[in-house]
Amino acid sequence: MKNVQNEPGNAFPELPLAFDRRRRERIALKIPLRILTYGLLVDKSNDGICTDLSEGGVAFDCEAGLNVGDVVILEFRQKGETAYRCHARLAYRMGRRYGAYFLAGE
Numbered sequence: 001m002k003n004v005q006n007e008p009g010n011a012f013p014e015l016p017l018a019f020d021r022r023r024r025e026r027i028a029l030k031i032p033l034r035i036l037t038y039g040l041l042v043d044k045s046n047d048g049i050c051t052d053l054s055e056g057g058v059a060f061d062c063e064a065g066l067n068v069g070d071v072v073i074l075e076f077r078q079k080g081e082t083a084y085r086c087h088a089r090l091a092y093r094m095g096r097r098y099g100a101y102f103l104a105g106e
Helices: none
Strands: 026-038 043-054 057-062 071-076 084-094 097-102
Touching (some): 026 057, 057 084
Antiparallel strands (some): 026 043, 026 071
16 A cells, blocks of 8 residues: 655655546547536536546536536537536636546436
8 A cells, every 4th residue: 555644855745546537548539518507696508628538537628717626517519419418526727728527426
């Protein structure tokens, strides 16, 4: 088992493999995506572009100012197909790039 305690000179200890969500195979793609957010006062829908996808999560570009930590509904749409919706928690933001991991059963 990997030790996660802080060592001298190491401000950020390495996490065990179980915590590393990026170990899953990713698929680079560009497909339209709709991001649905629900707040106390207003519901919003923003368009984005999915840039990569894995079993555990997704990265996408979006102009909207979304909040890291929020749960959103991601709607994947393709012409002639029924939209697929899933819940995801926003994990990071770098400029207009967001990363999220999928939530099961929410």
